[in-house]
Amino acid sequence: MMKVTQHLWFEKDMEEALRFYTGLVSGSAIESITTIPAETPSGPAGSVKIASFTLGDQRYMAIEAGPLDPFNHSFSIMVECDDQAEIDRLWSALEKGGTVEQCGWVRDRWGLCWQIAPKRLGELMSDPDPAVAKRVTEQMLKMVKLDIAPLEAAARG
Template sequence: MQKITPFLWFDNQVEEAIIFYVSIFKNAKVGKVARFGDAGPGPKGGVMAATFQLEGMEFTALNGGPRYQFNEAISFVVKCEEQDEIDEYWERLSEGGSTGRCGWLKDKFGISWQIVPSILAPMLVDPEPQKTQRVTEAYLQMTKIDIAELRRAYEGQAVAS
């Protein structure tokens, strides 16, 4: 049982968002869906709240109206092993949204994601400060993270511009 569950407040796009996320992640599924009845406050039959899972993590989503908006203060980190995995998540999640620096993007619903290679954290804490400095400098110049460029920086090879 997952002790802590992210709870996402949408205006009225829960169903669309869940379908979107479940289509992107390979290990994903829709859970329970609660719909509005005669008492409202949303349209009868519309989704009030739902649960879904992405890569074994359960989420709850609510159609709560326009009162609250997502921002970068909270983001979801997707750790990737290979460049093709980074590329796929980057392209799919940023579709209809926007991209930022250092592997950050916002999806079309306003949720922030960080698409990063799993090798980045160990590189940033390497005991050799020259390596961490080179990786940091390379990383800060990137929008979508390029694993080959990080490896070149780590090894002290020239980084492509």
């Protein structure tokens, strides 16, 4: 089987970001951080760092190599949470220095987009009764940080 790894480009502060992310998501770890000793197209010797890490069950690579393209919504990290306490914990940590957006999206202080969602949301939106899925979707669209109780109430009608 092929190995697939997401890759993130940081302008600066990659190590700080990775320590934050791996401390936030259970089952995560930084595997390596390497400083490139040679000159690269992105800068002089010692100015570029490469890291490998996991977030939960996903593999990532990261590079700190100065400005390139900023993170945007076309790539986000989605974390499915089992309960509201976990949603609240992640949301609170990610919004510090970042910005919050509708429907469970938050952009952290490094500009990376996250979707913090209850696992239950996918189940409710996949209900075989289209009326249930519609009510849940309409409720979700009214929210910034997702809240399980109103989603469940919307499902019940």
